[in-house]
Amino acid sequence: MPHRPEPTVTELGLLLWRYAQEAHRLQAAVGDQLDLHVTDLTCLAALTASPGITAGELAQRLAVTSGAVTRMTDRLAERGYVRRSVDPADRRRVLLEVTGAAVAEVGPAYQSILSDLARSAADCTDEQLRFLVDFMRGRIAACAQETQQIRQGGRAAAQRSRVIATSTP
Incomplete structure (x- = not known):
């Protein structure tokens, strides 16, 4: 069996970059399957990770303009995937959250990759x-x-x- 050299930090960096690239390709494939923009899926992921944030906070997290967030959340709200609600602590603020419909319809597209992750983690x-x-x-x-x-x-x-x-x- 040939000796394999030890991995290097450079190799690790390249693998992380490659993983990010493949994750983006996965997002694009899921978006194509569900007729959603990749940015819409990114929005849903951000709102799942941080429910109840404002449009301004979402724009900052996604590094997009407030206008882009408005268009994105309008599209997602129209599909029933995002809900806007008034912040009970400050009625001037509108909070965004993912709906159960989004979880039910988008979630299954990631089931296979999450199952693979669970199998790998089990080892x-x-x-x-x-x-x-x-x-x-x-x-x-x-x-x-x-x-x-x-x-x-x-x-x-x-x-x-x-x-x-x-x-x-």
Whole structure:
């Protein structure tokens, strides 16, 4: 049996990038199957992870404009996937949440990949699983921090689109 070299940090970085790429392709395939935009699925995932956030908070999390969030939530509300409700603590705020219809109709599209994840996790010890969870949380936090630093030093998405629109002949 040939000796396999130890994995490197570079290889790990490339694998994480490849995983993100495949996850995006999965989102696109699910979106095609359900006749939803990838951004709509991303919106549903964000609202599932953080129910009861405002449109402004959602725009910030998805790095899109408030207008894009309005159009996205309008589409999803029309399908019965998102509900808007008045914040009981501040009636000026509107909160967004995923509906049971979204869970029932979109959730099954991810059942196979979640089952595969459960099978893989079953092969891990508790310590290995804790390491993987901690590692992924750390990578998510690092990406969020890097994104924030880049955004602070550059232009926001809305500014970039205006620059592109005004510079196009």
